[in-house]
Amino acid sequence: MTGPAGANAPALPQWFAELFAHRRWIRRAGPFPHVYARDVFVPEFYRRLADELVRVRREQSFGPVTDNYGAIGAPLSGMRDGPLALFLSREWHDLIARVAGVSATGDVEGGIHNHPPNSPPGGPHNDLGPAWFPGPVPGPGEIRTADPAVDIKTGAREPGVVARENVRAVAVLFYLGNPGWQPGDGGETALFEHVGAGNPVASLLVPPLDNSLVLFECTPRSWHMFAGNNAAARNTVIMWLHRPREYVVQRWGGDSIVPW
Amino acid sequence: MSRGDRRVCLLTGAGGTLGDAFCRGLYTQYDIVAVHRNRIPAAPSQHEWFIDPFEPETPVPENASRIFMIRADLTEAGAVERVVELALARFGRVDLLVNNAGHSRWQPRGIVDGDAALDEFEPHFAVNVGVPLRLSARLAQRGWLHTADENREHNRNIVNVSSIAGSRVYPGGQAVYAASKAALDQLTRHLAVEFAEFGVRANAIAPNSFPALVPTEQVVRAIVELDQGKMTGEVFSVGVDAEDMAGGQHALGAHAH
Numbered sequence: 001m002t003g004p005a006g007a008n009a010p011a012l013p014q015w016f017a018e019l020f021a022h023r024r025w026i027r028r029a030g031p032f033p034h035v036y037a038r039d040v041f042v043p044e045f046y047r048r049l050a051d052e053l054v055r056v057r058r059e060q061s062f063g064p065v066t067d068n069y070g071a072i073g074a075p076l077s078g079m080r081d082g083p084l085a086l087f088l089s090r091e092w093h094d095l096i097a098r099v100a101g102v103s104a105t106g107d108v109e110g111g112i113h114n115h116p117p118n119s120p121p122g123g124p125h126n127d128l129g130p131a132w133f134p135g136p137v138p139g140p141g142e143i144r145t146a147d148p149a150v151d152i153k154t155g156a157r158e159p160g161v162v163a164r165e166n167v168r169a170v171a172v173l174f175y176l177g178n179p180g181w182q183p184g185d186g187g188e189t190a191l192f193e194h195v196g197a198g199n200p201v202a203s204l205l206v207p208p209l210d211n212s213l214v215l216f217e218c219t220p221r222s223w224h225m226f227a228g229n230n231a232a233a234r235n236t237v238i239m240w241l242h243r244p245r246e247y248v249v250q251r252w253g254g255d256s257i258v259p260w
Numbered sequence: 261m262s263r264g265d266r267r268v269c270l271l272t273g274a275g276g277t278l279g280d281a282f283c284r285g286l287y288t289q290y291d292i293v294a295v296h297r298n299r300i301p302a303a304p305s306q307h308e309w310f311i312d313p314f315e316p317e318t319p320v321p322e323n324a325s326r327i328f329m330i331r332a333d334l335t336e337a338g339a340v341e342r343v344v345e346l347a348l349a350r351f352g353r354v355d356l357l358v359n360n361a362g363h364s365r366w367q368p369r370g371i372v373d374g375d376a377a378l379d380e381f382e383p384h385f386a387v388n389v390g391v392p393l394r395l396s397a398r399l400a401q402r403g404w405l406h407t408a409d410e411n412r413e414h415n416r417n418i419v420n421v422s423s424i425a426g427s428r429v430y431p432g433g434q435a436v437y438a439a440s441k442a443a444l445d446q447l448t449r450h451l452a453v454e455f456a457e458f459g460v461r462a463n464a465i466a467p468n469s470f471p472a473l474v475p476t477e478q479v480v481r482a483i484v485e486l487d488q489g490k491m492t493g494e495v496f497s498v499g500v501d502a503e504d505m506a507g508g509q510h511a512l513g514a515h516a517h
Contacts, residue, residue, distance in 0.1 A: 024310045024312070026310060026311070027309055095313060095314070098313075099311065101316070
């Protein structure tokens, strides 16, 4: 698991390529390596995504994402019948893996997060957390998502259920449904060079501009958090690609994996 | 070293409004050494660059002219000298020096309102006059002084970013700022006279407020036009109506005064 996934990947299908507005994303070296992109999708497809967000918010009940976190959300795995299914496609998985320069398993987890107005800031975290997925490793074209039969955080499951322990490899935040955001409106994603001091100061604030994204490899130093103090609700598609636990243990040691 | 087919520009104040516009608009035309403090311009550099998400390992043409950014507080001892050393180490020469870094703090209650104006004298003159003086002198001493033919062949020059406030009295407490820009204008004229000996030109632009009253891109164009021209020893206003310029002359879409 050392080379980028899909180094010899076949050409992207035309339907997929035509969703993108342009082919210039920005790779940044600091405060830790990440990729940023504005106007990711063509306007027509972005509008479909934003409309789908409205529909999902109207028709699904969002619940707390996790303890001690201000967002409510719903998993991507329940959104396979609309445009948001793009984020569960193998084509998207492989593109993100190549951009991030990681080899990923085909296991995807994520959801829509909604931070209500004036949400409190989170705390810096690196996303280097475990994630258990059912069944064997997905094949080259396959995607596997979390399954209620396997606790994604702990791997707890009934006897006889096959599951694999992965660790988050790439985090992707795609911002949508935040029209009219202006500097000063808050709700950015804060990136940190370090969190050694008691009160770490963000090195970079990524604004939640519609149709933009930030993605980064999850490492022990990919410190980031929701900056809070958002004037309006902030909506995000957040998702993770994964890799086997053994790779992370070999590279950074088992102690680097953070339970969540 | 420079590829040789692009002019080498040393730009200060690269993270500001004008610096960012200059870098974004011209990074494929110039080899730019961009001096900044906290903010960085949004252009390919050692800090960030473009990728093609479909082929992330394939070079993209925009990255062939990455800006070389240097983080520095040019008022600190030795900072100007370090910047000059790094610029020459990176590209081997400087064809255009743009003194764009500026300090601007107004005292709306005026000069006699306590110590506000007095406290702001040193930082204004240090940044707005001292840094351009030191950068010009050090570049000359490190190369220009002994390469007169090459300077003329490469049309080397200095553009100081002044302000229309340097020749007008505006309300709002701009006395110290305006005085520093007036000093920069006069420094420019002296630089032009002294540097003529070795073939380096010096001019200044004096823009109206940008981007509020004049588009930042127009200010950028004025800098480029000065770099491409032959004029020296002038202060050109940018974005000021011609009829407002007593005794002014038209040049480059800007006005000399």
